[in-house]
Each structure stands twice: as structure tokens, then as C-alpha cells.
Amino acid sequence: MTNATTERYRRAMLTGDVDLAMSNFAENAVLHSPLTRRVRFTGHAELRPLIEVAYKHLKDVDFHVDIGDEKTRLLVYRGKIRNEELEEAALLHLDDAGKITEATLFVRPLPGIVELMSAFGPDIARRNGRSGAARLLSVLTKPLLSMVKSGDKFAVPLAGPKR
Secondary structure, eight states, X not given: OOOHHXXXXXXXXXXXXXXXXXXXXXXXXXXXXXXXXXXEEESHHHHHHHHHHHHHHXXXXXXXXXXXXXXXXXXXXXXXXXXXXXXXXXXXXXXXXXXXEEEEEEEESHHHHHHHHHHHHHXXXXXXXXXXXXXXXXXXXXXXXXXXXXXXXXXXXXXXXXX
């Protein structure tokens, strides 16, 4: 069962419509990063650049869960970022008008979340006028991305069931 807010949320992401996405959020909405507890985006001025970056990078989005009630919803989709598969769950808290007041994002698997960090971090820093931070984030995420991808391909299967 979907509700009007989650239907607009899904349609906005599938069509890349940032204005439609923004219409779902209360003016003082808070979005909690899936990367760290230290980062959150508060209000439309901080949410809009994040959503613009997300819609630029996320591809092949396919929603497969939309559950909850009028106050709390959980949306889950699968998609790709730079050809790396990911799955994201968005826990949404809604006000009486159906606007999102709080969103907490969860992303898996690890290669997908590191690819997300590698793509989003520099772009968000640039949009916030922090070009030096954008360059630093680009440099810092490359070795982590390489380690995670090679670990996922070669090391993780060693610990799993024998096939």
C-alpha cells in the first residue's frame, strides 16, 4: 500500500523531478546520511543540492517495498551508481499534512555505499562552494573504493559457504 507522499517520492526519483521531490519535505525536514551520524541535511536549502546530486548519479531505480501508515513509511529500492548495485531503505516520518519531517537512509551492500560516498561527497562539496574539499574527497575515496571492490570480489567469498 502506498500513500500520496510516497507515491510522489517514488515518481520524483523515477523521473528525476527535484521540485516534485522537494514538495514532499516539510520546510524544516531533516535527512540523516547513510554514511555517518555526523552529517544531516536540514531544511530545503540543504536538501535540494543533495537531491539534485542523488538524481544525477542514481540509475535503474526500482522500488520494491512501500509499507507503513500515515505517520511512518518505509520505502526500499534497488538501483545502480556508476554500475555498482545498491539497495537503499528510506525510513520516513510524516507530519499531519503528509510532509516528510525526518528521513533516515540505509544503504547496502558495502561496495554500493562506498561508490555512493565517492560520487556524492565531491559533488555535494562543490555545490556547497567547497572545491578544495571536493578534490580532497575525490582523492581520499579512491583507495577505499579500490579496497572495498577487490575485497568484495576476492576476500568476502573466502569466508562464505563453500560452493
